Amino acid sequence: MNYFLVFQNKSYEEERKGGYLWAPQKNKNGQTFHHWTDMTLIRKGDIIFNSFNGKLVSVLTAQANCQEHERPTGLEQLDLWERDGWLVDVEYSDLEQPITYKKYMEGILKLQDNKYAPFNKSLRGNTGYLFRVSKELANFFFEIIEATNPFLRKKLQTEDNLQLENIKQIENDLNSIIILEKTEKETIIKSRIGQSAFKKALLTIEKKCRLCGVRDERFLVASHIKPWSESNNQERLDVDNGLLLCPNHDALFDKRYISFDETGKIMVKQSLEATTKMFLNINDTMRIKLNERQQNYMKWHREKFSEN
Incomplete structure (x- = not known):
């Protein structure tokens, strides 16, 4: 099983309503980035922590492996992206008490991997969509969730x-x-x-x-x-x-x-x-x-x- 964290600030409402995650394969300039292509690593049963407005708001479970999929209906306003993309069907489990990352950033920075990690030393989330989460950091998140909800x-x-x-x-x-x-x-x-x-x-x-x-x-x-x-x-x-x-x-x-x-x-x-x-x-x-x-x-x- 693998663990990830998704920053959904631009598309949270649409993706939450549709029960999926979606990222483009390329932007209008033909560029691609690891935080998009890492969608292809997601397999059925993987866990994705969901970030919205600086808080952990949900824990997602992948219901199927990642698949190629055109941009879903409802994301047309995000016209900086090409239509071809990657989609994962997920089940959202919302937290009663969203968790503010800044309160736990010292522990987060110690436990996340150095490469493709979701947060930087400036105590902010890295720019991008999907990031990898180490098993140690996943365990840390679960402990916080159990303690605060x-x-x-x-x-x-x-x-x-x-x-x-x-x-x-x-x-x-x-x-x-x-x-x-x-x-x-x-x-x-x-x-x-x-x-x-x-x-x-x-x-x-x-x-x-x-x-x-x-x-x-x-x-x-x-x-x-x-x-x-x-x-x-x-x-x-x-x-x-x-x-x-x-x-x-x-x-x-x-x-x-x-x-x-x-x-x-x-x-x-x-x-x-x-x-x-x-x-x-x-x-x-x-x-x-x-x-x-x-x-x-x-x-x-x-x-x-x-x-x-």
């Missing part, structure tokens, strides 16, 4: 409480079949709390448990392949370092009682008895799809699985 914060706290209830249930279930040290239980709990942004990102690309198909979001856990405690900041937010799993399968995966080989076929610890596997809904024929980056993370997980 009461409704969203309440919603996320509710999700965290549900996750904690699920984890307590997992502890009870596992205690009947697996002996866990106190520090190990604490690790499981801590790894589930405060990761709402990571779960939201995963939910944009998959909607159910990878193994059993449970779809109720209240009972889906954003499970890190390489654990939060052992990952760097980039790895913690990388959706390729995650799987959506139901509580049962997440607990088994977290404790490395299951893993997956290079083809995505499940690997199960021999110490799990047939009855245990039946109650926890796992069998040796299960298989999941893994992309190349997930396979790299899974290699790490598989090595730890073999050590146990």
Whole structure:
């Protein structure tokens, strides 16, 4: 998943109403710029932070890959641009409390990349349309959003409480079949709390448990392949370092009682008895799809699985 920030000062009303982003391929002089051509980098599920009048007002989710598209109806007044352009269908999630960037500019400048970044050292947005956002800066934005938007914060706290209830249930279930040290239980709990942004990102690309198909979001856990405690900041937010799993399968995966080989076929610890596997809904024929980056993370997980 990639992250971007769009400055929509000229076309916000039209694009917001139409549910899209659009940038020209060239201006009237035949020139093009990276903040237009970067539209082609957007893929379905990517996140775009929306800036209007100096504030973060919405978080957008790409509903499809970028496509070539003529200038949409409603943008005719912007006649400095040619008709050919790039379009991305997006879903707008508006913030109750827009965020003023200047209040957080010190942190923003530290976390954004040096190249193609949205803001400059003059504490202003760079001239242009679409800019790249580092995963560290995206995480920073999500933290600010959760802290400043009461409704969203309440919603996320509710999700965290549900996750904690699920984890307590997992502890009870596992205690009947697996002996866990106190520090190990604490690790499981801590790894589930405060990761709402990571779960939201995963939910944009998959909607159910990878193994059993449970779809109720209240009972889906954003499970890190390489654990939060052992990952760097980039790895913690990388959706390729995650799987959506139901509580049962997440607990088994977290404790490395299951893993997956290079083809995505499940690997199960021999110490799990047939009855245990039946109650926890796992069998040796299960298989999941893994992309190349997930396979790299899974290699790490598989090595730890073999050590146990």
